[in-house]
Amino acid sequence: MLSRRAFCCALPTASFVAIAIPSVASAATTATDVSDACAAFTSDLQKTVTPESAIDLLKEGHARFAAGAPTKCNMADLVHATEGGQAPFACVIGCIDSRVPVELVFDQQIGDIFTARVAGPVINGDILGSMEFATKVAGAKAIVVLGHSSCGAVKGAVDDVKLGNLTGLLDQIQPAVAATPLTGEKSSKNAPYVDAVASTNVMNSVAALTERSPILKELVDTGALKIVGAMHDVHTGAVTFL
Ligand SMILES: [Zn+2]
Numbered sequence: 139m140l141s142r143r144a145f146c147c148a149l150p151t152a153s154f155v156a157i158a159i160p161s162v163a164s165a166a167t168t169a170t171d172v173s174d175a176c177a178a179f180t181s182d183l184q185k186t187v188t189p190e191s192a193i194d195l196l197k198e199g200h201a202r203f204a205a206g207a208p209t210k211c212n213m214a215d216l217v218h219a220t221e222g223g224q225a226p227f228a229c230v231i232g233c234i235d236s237r238v239p240v241e242l243v244f245d246q247q248i249g250d251i252f253t254a255r256v257a258g259p260v261i262n263g264d265i266l267g268s269m270e271f272a273t274k275v276a277g278a279k280a281i282v283v284l285g286h287s288s289c290g291a292v293k294g295a296v297d298d299v300k301l302g303n304l305t306g307l308l309d310q311i312q313p314a315v316a317a318t319p320l321t322g323e324k325s326s327k328n329a330p331y332v333d334a335v336a337s338t339n340v341m342n343s344v345a346a347l348t349e350r351s352p353i354l355k356e357l358v359d360t361g362a363l364k365i366v367g368a369m370h371d372v373h374t375g376a377v378t379f380l
Pocket residue numbers: 233234235257258259286288289290291292
């Protein structure tokens with residue numbers, strides 16, 4: 139099992155003792171300690187994470203969520219520990235769906251991951267800029283595009299809904315609708331088709347990140363960044379990496 143402790147071997151034992159003491163004073167003196175899932179992600183720790191291990195950390199966190207055993211951290215300690223800066227190890231681009239709260243699904247804490255959420259999820263210029271900041275500037279090592287089953291945005295695209303500004307957003311999912319083999323009726327009532335379109339849309343979004351951002355492409359090409367897709371099942375709570 140990969141853990142933050144595995145990344146850390148140089149810290150003195152005393153620092154592990156200090157972080158176990160739930161007090162403001164201990165948080166102030168252990169801002170760069172990395173002994174467990176509640177330790178703040180420091181820039182030193184971030185440097186030890188590879189794109190592959192960043193994905194593993196998310197998988198490990200999801201396993202805790204799926205097992206019903208999320209980490210219980212002292213949020214006040216984490217606020218103090220991260221007040222001077224942030225060094226998240228990964229980014230997740232997820233849908234706005236209330237059933238797929240990113241930090242909860244991956245059991246991540248304050249300062250651990252960048253999250254961008256937009257229905258679909260689709261990729262637009264602001265998302266690209268945010269990811270360029272998160273990776274090139276702030277050093278995150280992986281991007282996960284997280285779609286989910288029974289997605290309302292995907293259903294809207296399948297039904298070709300027209301509604302205000304939503305119309306333009308749903309247009310960005312239409313390539314996934316067109317590219318997904320159809321079995322049965324083309325309708326939001328066709329749940330397997332809706333979920334297949336959602337999965338296609340995730341992979342389209344994964345591809346768009348490097349197709350539309352030379353900065354992200356260079357990071358991927360040089361091995362500094364990994365971009366993957368994943369799907370969350372709203373029936374089971376399980377995340378499957380694509
Ligand atoms: Zn959705």
